[in-house]
Structures are given as structure tokens and as C-alpha cells.
Amino acid sequence: MPRSEAGPLGVFGGTFDPIHLGHLRLAEEARERLDLEYVAFIPAGQPPHRDAPHSTAADRLEMVRRATASNPSFIVDDGEVFAAGKSYTVLTLERLRASIGPERPLVLILGADAFQGLPTWHRWREILQLTHLAVGNRPGHALPDGIPRGMASAELDALCNNHRDNDPTSVHQSPAGRIVPFDMTPLAISASQVRALILAGQSARYLLPEPVLQYIGQHHLYQPI
Incomplete structure (x- = not known):
């Protein structure tokens, strides 16, 4: 990890x-809008909020490495892939x-959804003590002025109101604690769509990077058993 x-x-x-490509574009636009030095992609080993992934952690890690290899501002962290237990x-x-x-x-970096x-999330109230949150507005999940009513708890609404900062450069002024929304290019691509x-x-061409598509074909991922 760069220091x-x-x-x-x-x-x-x-x-x-x-x-x-939706993942990559979100990361690139966050990097540019917030002037981030690097974006570290961290594939989950054992995601706690989802069913078991359709491909192994090793395959998903390799696909992320291939997808990000051409961008010097993107790095890959394998800490969750090789950790024991859930990826919190x-x-x-x-x-x-x-x-x-x-x-x-x-x-x-998060999408608004x-x-x-x-x-x-596990120990979610502690997260802003460790990091800022950059929230990318996706189609149908905009974050205009706090949280859309009825879509989040009162606690989350208060958190957003207390920590929201519309200035993307504000993340440079402290180690953690701000919620910064930013608009992202609407790319309605999902991993479930690609798998289907x-x-x-x-x-699935033009929905994901060619090196990833080649890897999927070489290793027969997401295909009928």
C-alpha cells in the first residue's frame, strides 16, 4: 500500500x-472529483450481506487485477480475500x-444505494471515525439533500445532515468524518446482468473490460455446469 x-x-x-465498467467508472469519477491520489480496489473474501459469490475469491481478485492494470491510479488490496472470517x-x-x-x-467510495x-453494516456508527464517505449518485438513487424520506433510518438521516459537505475538496482537510456526494455518469450495468x-x-462485450471477459472465457466462469 502506498504511504x-x-x-x-x-x-x-x-x-x-x-x-x-460501472465499477471502474465510479472509481475513476470519484478519484477525479475528489482529487484522490489512489483508489484501492478491495475484493470481498466472504461478503456478509450477500449470498455466496458465483466465482471464487481468487478468480474475483484476478479479474480486479486485470481490470485495473492499465490505470496507474488504481491499486488492488487483497487483504479481505485472504483474511479469515467475514469481510466487514x-x-x-x-x-x-x-x-x-x-x-x-x-x-x-459508495453508490447512493x-x-x-x-x-x-457491522459497527456502522464507527465508520466515519475512520474515513470520509464519497457517495456517487446513481440513476434512481440520488442523494440531493440528505436521504430521501422513507428510504433510510432516522439515524442515517441525522448522520447525513450532520456530516454532509458539498465541497469535494473538503476530504483533504481532515482524515475522516465527512459525507461528500458527487454525480456520476449513469451506467446501468450490474454484475447480475453480466452473469445472466x-x-x-x-x-457481455462492452459491459466489462476485455481482459476480464477473456479471463471469464478462459476459466469458464458463470457458464452452465
Whole structure:
């Protein structure tokens, strides 16, 4: 993990089953809008909020490596893949904070839909003590002025109202504690859509990077058994 103090470190976790262009574009736009030095992609080993992934942790890690290899601002962290137990975000953030020290800003990148589920996360109230949150507005999941009513708990609504900062550069001013929304290009691509196309024998080209598509074909991932 780079230890330069030149800029905030973005953190982008997920199952990445498989990683696709929507993931990469979200990370790139967060990096640019918030002026992040790097974005660390962290594939989940054992995601706690989902069913078992359709491909192994080793395959998902390799696909992320291939997808990000051409971007020098993207790095890959395998800490969750090889950790014992569930892949809880708060534990990963504690590990990263211990690695980079108390002063360098951390920025956890989320879509607005994932942000609305924050109260279901393990030790979720501690997350803003460790990191900023960069919330990308996706189609149908905008975050205009706090949380849309009826879509989140009162606690999350209050959290957003107390910590929201519309200035993307604010993440450079402290190690953690701000919620910064940003608009992202609407790309309605999902991993489940990609898997369904491959399972049906249809083309998933132009939905995910070519090196990932090649890896899926070489290793017969997501295909009928």
C-alpha cells in the first residue's frame, strides 16, 4: 500500500462478481472529483450481506487485477480475500488506518444505494471515525439533500445532515468524518446482468473490460455446469 502523504486514499470495496465498467467508472469519477491520489480496489473474501459469490475469491481478485492494470491510479488490496472470517468494512478500514497512520485522509467510495444500507453494516456508527464517505449518485438513487424520506433510518438521516459537505475538496482537510456526494455518469450495468448474459450464451462485450471477459472465457466462469 502506498504511504505517500500527497493526497487522500480512496477505498472501493465490493464482491466484484465480476468487476465491470460501472465499477471502474465510479472509481475513476470519484478519484477525479475528489482529487484522490489512489483508489484501492478491495475484493470481498466472504461478503456478509450477500449470498455466496458465483466465482471464487481468487478468480474475483484476478479479474480486479486485470481490470485495473492499465490505470496507474488504481491499486488492488487483497487483504479481505485472504483474511479469515467475514469481510466487514470497518475491519478493513481499521487495517488501512493502522497502515497509513492517523493523519492521511481515507475516502470510502459508495453508490447512493449502498449508502442507504449503511445502518445494516457491522459497527456502522464507527465508520466515519475512520474515513470520509464519497457517495456517487446513481440513476434512481440520488442523494440531493440528505436521504430521501422513507428510504433510510432516522439515524442515517441525522448522520447525513450532520456530516454532509458539498465541497469535494473538503476530504483533504481532515482524515475522516465527512459525507461528500458527487454525480456520476449513469451506467446501468450490474454484475447480475453480466452473469445472466454469459449463462444464456449471449455477449457481455462492452459491459466489462476485455481482459476480464477473456479471463471469464478462459476459466469458464458463470457458464452452465
